Amino acid sequence: MAGGRRPTRANMELRHLRYFLATAEELNYGRAAERLKIAQPGLSQQIKSLEAIIGTPLFDRTRRTVQLTLAGERFEQEARKTLAQAETAVLAARRAGRGEVGSIAIGYVGSAAYTGVLTTMVGTFRASHPEVELQISEMEMQQQLDQLSEGKLDIGFIRPPIPYPVGISSIRVLQEEIVLAMPASHALAGDEMVPLASLSGDTFITPRHPSNVSFHEHTVQACQGAGFFPKLGPQGRDFVTIASMVAVGIGVALVPQSLRCIQVPGIVYKPVKGAPILAELAVAFRRTEPSPVARAFAKHARSFGQGDAKAARSDL
Missing domain, CATH: 3.40.190.290 (D-Maltodextrin-Binding Protein; domain 2)
Structure with missing residues (x-):
């Protein structure tokens, strides 16, 4: 991390949410990475970065299968809302730009x-x-x-x-x-x-x-x-x-x-x-x-x- 600074919420991006949700749905880093069309090590690193930003683990990696922690379950609900709202915002802006509202x-x-x-x-x-x-x-x-x-x-x-x-x-x-x-x-x-x-x-x-x-x-x-x-x-x-x-x-x-x-x-x-x-x-x-x-x-x-x-x- 540049300059040794701890990550903050300001570092969070929509891609982090997409990566997290894909992993939460697949509960398998390999399948999630394939679905996202990125390398598995890169996905793992992004999930770790997200957990560092939030300040708590989102996945339980102590078992043979990947599972969501309680924090991960709560975060999944809100992440879906956030992505849906972001998509709504994009569509609203596009419609306004096309002259469909106003x-x-x-x-x-x-x-x-x-x-x-x-x-x-x-x-x-x-x-x-x-x-x-x-x-x-x-x-x-x-x-x-x-x-x-x-x-x-x-x-x-x-x-x-x-x-x-x-x-x-x-x-x-x-x-x-x-x-x-x-x-x-x-x-x-x-x-x-x-x-x-x-x-x-x-x-x-x-x-x-x-x-x-x-x-x-x-x-x-x-x-x-x-x-x-x-x-x-x-x-x-x-x-x-x-x-x-x-x-x-x-x-x-x-x-x-x-x-x-x-x-x-x-x-x-x-x-x-x-x-x-x-x-x-x-x-x-x-x-x-x-x-x-x-x-x-x-x-x-x-x-x-x-x-x-x-x-x-x-x-x-």
């Missing part, structure tokens, strides 16, 4: 719920990560991005295009067609499809977004593609509000086709004639995410959106 804060725009993507993605993630606590809140896109940047939110369901803060990226998880929401009393409400150019005199209602963001941008770009700049009217806080505004005749709106599930009296949804106008739903996250749980959800989103792999803005 909590995650998810934000979403209201229209994400209409598509079914939000419920499907969160539901399948919860099924595979049952011990992860999910905190889900509806909030505006800019608020989501701000909170992602500040570390207050882990995942956001948003509607691009929108400028991203530094360090924030996204993965497209859905691309859907944009349709026209118009009052049932509109002169073109009975048509099967509506040319956008025929609405150059109508007022267009958009969400409360800056001019280069999401459906405000989609509306302007689509109308300009049809040969006119839209007459923009009042803005709605969300698509349910916009649908209500359309129903009472304030104007028309370009909306995601998933909004058809909102059947407000006095509104009709019509396909836009011509090439489809498409909108995205994306999952936003931090590029250098420290949380294993949030990384696991971003990986889940990436897998969900693999059909649109070219749209992925960054790798995890």
Whole structure:
């Protein structure tokens, strides 16, 4: 022993417990050494070291067969508990490292719920990560991005295009067609499809977004593609509000086709004639995410959106 120091409990290692338990089960140094895949003299030395650490013999070697002493019997019970607890600790750490436990804060725009993507993605993630606590809140896109940047939110369901803060990226998880929401009393409400150019005199209602963001941008770009700049009217806080505004005749709106599930009296949804106008739903996250749980959800989103792999803005 180095420096002649007596061994202390600080010297005890898990391997000592494993060696002891194997010997206690076999009650034969040869068989125990073979089971542990170490040399018998080495096993004997490890058992002696353990006994020196504890300060009392654990095996009775005075008989022809190896037997546990009373101290050895008591130590065997506690050693099993200790090894089991150590294994539990290792498994818990591994699960945390894989993102299987913990909590995650998810934000979403209201229209994400209409598509079914939000419920499907969160539901399948919860099924595979049952011990992860999910905190889900509806909030505006800019608020989501701000909170992602500040570390207050882990995942956001948003509607691009929108400028991203530094360090924030996204993965497209859905691309859907944009349709026209118009009052049932509109002169073109009975048509099967509506040319956008025929609405150059109508007022267009958009969400409360800056001019280069999401459906405000989609509306302007689509109308300009049809040969006119839209007459923009009042803005709605969300698509349910916009649908209500359309129903009472304030104007028309370009909306995601998933909004058809909102059947407000006095509104009709019509396909836009011509090439489809498409909108995205994306999952936003931090590029250098420290949380294993949030990384696991971003990986889940990436897998969900693999059909649109070219749209992925960054790798995890």
